Amino acid sequence: MMKQIARIYMLESIRNTGMSIGNLSPAFIFLIMSVICKNMMSGEAFDYLVKGQFLPVSILMLIFSFAFSSATIYLADMKANKTFQWIQRTGVKPHTYYMGMGIGVFTLLNVFLVLLLIGYSFIIDISLSSYFMIILISNFVLLALYPLSFILAGLFKNEKVAQSMLVPIMILFMFSVTMTTMFLTIGGKNPHDYYIFLSWNPMLYLNDSLQKYLNLINDTWLPQYQYCIILAVISFGLASIAKKVYISK
Amino acid sequence: MELIVKDLVKKYNGVNVLDGVSAIFEMGYCYLLLGQNGAGKSTLSKCIAGDVKPDAGTIVFNETSQHVQEQVALQYQFFSSYQHLKIREVIALFTTLTNTKVDLGELYEILGLPTYDHILLKNASGGQRKAVSIYLSFLLNKPIIILDEPFADLDLTKKKQLMFYLQDEIRRRNKMIIIISHEVAGLEELFDYVVILKDGKLIENNTQDELYRKYTEAKLPGIEGLYYEVTGQILGGRAG
Numbered sequence: 361m362m363k364q365i366a367r368i369y370m371l372e373s374i375r376n377t378g379m380s381i382g383n384l385s386p387a388f389i390f391l392i393m394s395v396i397c398k399n400m401m402s403g404e405a406f407d408y409l410v411k412g413q414f415l416p417v418s419i420l421m422l423i424f425s426f427a428f429s430s431a432t433i434y435l436a437d438m439k440a441n442k443t444f445q446w447i448q449r450t451g452v453k454p455h456t457y458y459m460g461m462g463i464g465v466f467t468l469l470n471v472f473l474v475l476l477l478i479g480y481s482f483i484i485d486i487s488l489s490s491y492f493m494i495i496l497i498s499n500f501v502l503l504a505l506y507p508l509s510f511i512l513a514g515l516f517k518n519e520k521v522a523q524s525m526l527v528p529i530m531i532l533f534m535f536s537v538t539m540t541t542m543f544l545t546i547g548g549k550n551p552h553d554y555y556i557f558l559s560w561n562p563m564l565y566l567n568d569s570l571q572k573y574l575n576l577i578n579d580t581w582l583p584q585y586q587y588c589i590i591l592a593v594i595s596f597g598l599a600s601i602a603k604k605v606y607i608s609k
Numbered sequence: 610m611e612l613i614v615k616d617l618v619k620k621y622n623g624v625n626v627l628d629g630v631s632a633i634f635e636m637g638y639c640y641l642l643l644g645q646n647g648a649g650k651s652t653l654s655k656c657i658a659g660d661v662k663p664d665a666g667t668i669v670f671n672e673t674s675q676h677v678q679e680q681v682a683l684q685y686q687f688f689s690s691y692q693h694l695k696i697r698e699v700i701a702l703f704t705t706l707t708n709t710k711v712d713l714g715e716l717y718e719i720l721g722l723p724t725y726d727h728i729l730l731k732n733a734s735g736g737q738r739k740a741v742s743i744y745l746s747f748l749l750n751k752p753i754i755i756l757d758e759p760f761a762d763l764d765l766t767k768k769k770q771l772m773f774y775l776q777d778e779i780r781r782r783n784k785m786i787i788i789i790s791h792e793v794a795g796l797e798e799l800f801d802y803v804v805i806l807k808d809g810k811l812i813e814n815n816t817q818d819e820l821y822r823k824y825t826e827a828k829l830p831g832i833e834g835l836y837y838e839v840t841g842q843i844l845g846g847r848a849g
Contacts, residue, residue, distance in 0.1 A: 361705055361706065361708075364701075364702060364705045364706075365702075365706075368691070368694065368698070368702050371693070371694065371698070372691060372692075372693040372694060375693040375694075375729070376692075376693050438690065441689040441690050442685055442689075442690070443690035443691070445658075445660055445683075445685075446688075446690060446703075446745065447706065449678075449679070449681075449682060449683075449749050449751070450703060450706035450707045450749060451679075451706075451707065451708075452706045
């Protein structure tokens, strides 16, 4: 049953061409820009630009748009057109649908993440182990964000509202980490000293891990295994809130 | 087994859409729910199906008020979910989710699904979406089925075929079917009971024979005539 739900989610996501292109293009635009820059720049500056900006933003955008925001819009749409009422009457358990759709979301993310990283492997030199670790932490970040998509979809009236509301949410999630890090670095301060204030944001753990795997920093704020634990705890916490949101509706 | 609706009240913005509705619906019968737009037909259906929580009153099925909604399949007027799936993929999904073994081949044919089950739902017409909606309602395999204007987009032959199918379902599987419909001409024999709502109040709930005995002065023939006699309004127009 979960396999069928996952298949349906993937099929709908891929067939919705406009949405797929819209969600994939931000991540792949940065890859194209990297290719262009490779022909204009060289050496350390180019490496820093791609590893410090283009690749992290690509992955952040991929997770956010393709997996998180499209899942939220998909769910908000399901809510608006009474799909949940239909599903409820089939007798399928909510966690079965949650897991089934999750398999679809994670499969799609991993397919496009691997493609994106293969693309970058032609431009910059990153070890195979780093690639695997990037994929691993990306999956943990999605694990934390996935239940949030159910909460947001539960709160928004329909997909149009969800689409508009996701823009400020994306800005909050992405730029609260990248901008803070950049400004603190420019100001000569260690961003790690301030990360405690951003510990609510799953993107923090992704961004910090990417910096490490791309050899831009020597150590992450906390050990990697702790990042995975924190993200798993966030995921379980948000999943229980998501369950409450759907029961109350 | 029976479905007992007692003193049901539902208000929207201070207006009583359902104003103390009480009725008993029995298994093995077909009920025709009539009323003008805004009379409360859809709200009553949604209350029974659990989509809308009534402000007051009780709904009891099989002597319990718990999980009544789990016994009800409500066919919404249109099926708008899974826009990027083919109709047959949607049906396959629901067949898996419901894990039902019930044979609906005849209904599939009656609704004309074989001719357009390969198209994406986003490209399906209103009638085709309604057909999907009706099919899924039966696929859910619930004892109580509420259908909203099921005959509206069917030609005369299909209407008759669907009517015979519904009669067979009621008798053979002991279902209770509640139908909201403004199209009743030629389908009278399907409806065992006629339930009439007006301004949120239930003003009639009787067999056709009882109603014909009660309203002997009907100026129009059939159920339309009964409806006119009871409400002073002509049956028809858009679904409410």
